[in-house]
Amino acid sequence: MQTKGIVFTSPNTAELIGVELPDDIERGKVLVKTVISTISPGTERAVITDAPNCGGFRDHVFPRRSGYSSAGYVEKVGDGVKSVKPGDRVIVFWGTHSSYNLVPERQVVKIEDEVSFEEAAVVFISTFSLAAIRKCRLEIGESALVMGCGLLGQFAVKLLRCAGAAPIVAVDPVASRRAEALANGADAAFDPNEPDFVKKVRDLTGGGAKVVIEVTGVGAGLDGALDCTARFGRVALLGCTRDKNFTIDYYRKVHTPGITMIGAHTNARPERDSAPGWFTQREDITSVLRLIAAGRLNFKSIIPEEPYSPAECARVYEKVINDRSFPTLAQYSWEKLQEEN
Numbered sequence: 001m002q003t004k005g006i007v008f009t010s011p012n013t014a015e016l017i018g019v020e021l022p023d024d025i026e027r028g029k030v031l032v033k034t035v036i037s038t039i040s041p042g043t044e045r046a047v048i049t050d051a052p053n054c055g056g057f058r059d060h061v062f063p064r065r066s067g068y069s070s071a072g073y074v075e076k077v078g079d080g081v082k083s084v085k086p087g088d089r090v091i092v093f094w095g096t097h098s099s100y101n102l103v104p105e106r107q108v109v110k111i112e113d114e115v116s117f118e119e120a121a122v123v124f125i126s127t128f129s130l131a132a133i134r135k136c137r138l139e140i141g142e143s144a145l146v147m148g149c150g151l152l153g154q155f156a157v158k159l160l161r162c163a164g165a166a167p168i169v170a171v172d173p174v175a176s177r178r179a180e181a182l183a184n185g186a187d188a189a190f191d192p193n194e195p196d197f198v199k200k201v202r203d204l205t206g207g208g209a210k211v212v213i214e215v216t217g218v219g220a221g222l223d224g225a226l227d228c229t230a231r232f233g234r235v236a237l238l239g240c241t242r243d244k245n246f247t248i249d250y251y252r253k254v255h256t257p258g259i260t261m262i263g264a265h266t267n268a269r270p271e272r273d274s275a276p277g278w279f280t281q282r283e284d285i286t287s288v289l290r291l292i293a294a295g296r297l298n299f300k301s302i303i304p305e306e307p308y309s310p311a312e313c314a315r316v317y318e319k320v321i322n323d324r325s326f327p328t329l330a331q332y333s334w335e336k337l338q339e340e341n
Contacts, residue, residue, distance in 0.1 A: 001020070001021040001022065001023050001100070002018055002019075002020060002021075003018070003019050003020075003021055003098055003099045003100040004016055004017070004018060004019065004098065004099045004310065004337065005017065005018075005019035005065065005096055005097060005098035005099070006065070006066075006067065006096075006097035006098070006310055006313045006332075007019070007063045007064070007065055008047065008048045008062060008063060008064040008065065008066070008317075009062060009063045010062050010063075011048065011049060011050045011062065012048060012049060012317075012321060013048075013314075014048060014313045014314055014316070014317040015313070015314065016310050016311055016313050019098060021100060021102050022102070025076045025077065025078040025102070026078050027078045027079040027080050028078055028079075028080050028081060028104055028105055029077075029078045029081070029102055029103065029104055029105065030074055030076075030077050030078070030081055030084060030090075030102070030103060030104070030105050030107075030108050031074070031075040031076040031077070031100060031101075031102050032070075032072045032073065032074055032075060032090060032092050032095070032100065032101045032102075032103070032108060033072045033073045033074075033075045033099070033100055033334075034070050034071075034072040034092070034095075034098060034099055034100065034101060034334045035070075035071055035072040035073065035117045035121075035333070035334060035335060036070060036071050036072070036117045036118055036120075036121040036307065036331050036332070036333060036334070037067045037069070037070035037071075037095075037096075037097045037098075037121060037331065037332045037334065038067075038069045038070065038121045038122050038125060038329065038330075038331050038332075039067075039097075039308075039316070039320070039329070039330040039331060039332065040066075040068070040069065040125055040151060040329075041150070041151065041320050041326055041327075041328065041329070041330070042150055042151065042152075042240075043066070043240070044066050044067075044317070044320060045320050045321055046240070046242060047064055047066050048064070048066075048317055048320070048321065049321060050062075051242045052242055052243070053240055053241060053242055065096040065097070065098075066096065066097065067095065067096045067097030067098070067332075068093060068094050068095060068096070068124065068125075069091075069092075069093060069095075069121055069122060069123070069124040069125045070091070070092045070095050070097075070101065070121050071089070071090065071091050071092065071111065071117045071120035071121040072089075072090065072092065072101070072117070072334070073087060073088070073089060073090070074086050074087060074088045074090055074108070075100065077105075080105075081105045082105075083105060083108070083110065084105070084108055084110055088110055088111075089110070089111040089113075089117070089120070090108045090109060090110055090111055091108065091109045091111060091120050091121070091123055091124060091285060091289075092107060092108055093107055093108075093109070093124040093281060093285065094107055095107065097310065097313075097332060099310075099334050099337065099338075106282070109282060109285045109286060109289070111289065112289055112290075112292075112293040114292070114293040115289055115292050115293055118303045118307075118331065119292060119299045119300065119303065120289070121331060122299055122302065122303065122329065122331075123285055123288045123289060123292075123299075124281075124285055125151065125152070125155065126155040126158075126159065126288055126299065127266065127281060127284035127285055127287075127288060128152055128155070128238065128266040129152050129153075129155040129156040129159055129213065129215075129238065130155075130159050130279075130284050130287070130288065131264060131266055131268075131269060131279065131284060132156065132213050132236035132238040132262075132264035133156065133159055133160060133163060133211070133213065133236070134276075134277050134278070134279060134284075135234075135236055135262045135264055135277050135278070136211045136212075136213075136234040136235075136236050136262065137234065137276075137277055138160070138163055138164070138165055138210075138211050139164075139210075140163075140164035141164060141165075141166055142165055142166075142210040142211055143165065143166065143167055143168075143169070143204075143205035143206065143208075143209045143210050143211070143230070144160045144165035144167075144168050144169070144209055144210065144211040144212070144213070145168075145169045145170075145171065145201065145205070145209035145211070145212045145213070145225065145228050145229070146160070146168070146169070146170050146171065146181070146186070146212075146213045146215065147171045147192075147212060147213070147214045147215060147216055147221050147222075147224065147225040147228075148171070148172060148214070148215035148216035148217075148221055148239055149170050149171070149172035149174070149177040149178060149180065149181045149189075149215075149328075150172075150177070150215060150328050151302075151328045151329050152215045152238055152239070153170065153172070153177075153181065153213070153215040154177075154180060154181060154184050154302055154328055154329075155299075155302070156213045156215065156238070157170055157181050157184045157185050157186050158184050158185055158297065158298075158299070158302075159297070160185075160211075160213075161184075161185035162291060162296060162297050165211065166187070167187035167188060167204060167205060168185065168186045168187050168188075169186065169187065169188050169189070169190065169201055169204060169205065169209060169228075170182070170186035170188070170189040170190075171189070171190050171191075171192050171197075171201075171224070171225075171228075172189070172191070172192075173191055173192060173193055174324075174325075175191075176325070177328065178190070178191065180328065183301060184301060184302065187204075188204055192220075192221075192224050197224070198224070198227045198228055201228040202228060205228075205230065207230050207231070208228055208229050208230030208231065208233060209228055209229055209230060209233060210230050210233050210234070211233065211234055211236075212225050212226075212228065212229050212233060212234070212235040212236065213236050213238055213264075214235055214236065214237055214238060214239055215238050215239040216239045217239030217240050217241045217242060218239070218241070218243075218245075219245050219246035219247060219248070221239070222235075222237070222246065222248065223247075223248055223253070226248065226253040226254065226259065227253065229257070229259055230257075231257045231258060232257070232258045232259070232260075233257070233259055233260070234259075234260045234262060235259060235260065235261045235262065236262045236264040237261060237262065237263055237264055238264045238265075240265070266281070269281060302328070302329055303329065303331070304327060304329065304330055304331060307330070307331040307332055307333040307336065308330060308331070308332050308333070308336075309332070309333065309336040309337055309340060310332045310333075310334060310336075310337045311337060311340060313332075316330065
């Protein structure tokens with residue numbers, strides 16, 4: 001079966017090319033016709049530029065494919081598949097930017113009728129932030145700080161608000177991202193480079209944030225976040241680190257105040273049997289879908305009004321690589337590609 005997919009054929013190069021899928025669907029697998037796939041700019045910038053610490057990618061080995069959060073219709077199912085059937089609307093997680101994804105049944109989750117494809121296609125990415133919040137064991141009414149307001153930071157703000165954190169403080173040096181965080185539910189937003197930044201955060205939170213979601217992945221970001229953390233506070237290390245330049249006064253900033261630092265990569269989860277603070281990927285996806293369907297969580301403010309056509313991928317990734325003002329989130333419409341052809 002011939003399909004189209006976005007492939008990083010070499011560093012800094014993206015192409016839309018033909019991709020071959022088997023005609024017969026293996027037992028336990030599901031073929032999904034993609035409607036929307038989501039671009040995660042930070043991760044995909046790292047993958048296409050060959051940055052270190054990119055999950056399962058081997059350094060310097062190309063071609064590569066990304067696009068791990070998408071939504072579409074089930075086209076076919078293999079023998080033994082029970083949770084979905086042809087025609088169902090589903091999320092695909094750990095798939096690729098492709099017109100069709102062929103994945104194991106465990107990587108698809110049925111979408112409620114109240115949830116649009118556009119929102120469904122970002123749900124999996126949002127669970128990265130949700131897992132970090134769960135691991136911090138947030139209590140209702142506790143103060144929270146989000147250090148870094150890219151895509152995962154924006155999701156963290158929305159989810160912290162849904163979970164009952166107060167106040168929620170967003171931190172980012174980029175003014176547009178601070179404004180976006182305020183629109184998404186932050187109670188205050190600060191530039192980490194402004195005078196008395198730490199004092200302002202500590203005053204607002206009554207002595208420091210109880211829960212911190214660190215999403216920058218850089219040493220200076222963590223250093224500043226620790227300055228803003230309350231005694232016995234919990235810090236989730238959600239941002240992926242791309243270098244080893246971390247100089248932290250651990251004695252003064254971690255040991256003495258009794259700070260708990262938590263590894264919060266999305267792969268650090270149980271494969272089955274969720275428990276408090278430790279949910280599986282599927283159950284976190286289901287949780288977010290349930291909150292959206294119930295009207296308690298809304299990602300519409302994060303979703304772009306106009307998705308790209310996959311045919312534009314070369315231009316899109318040039319912007320992802322070089323333009324730091326690229327939106328926190330972007331999407332591809334695979335229906336657009338069909339219309340163009």
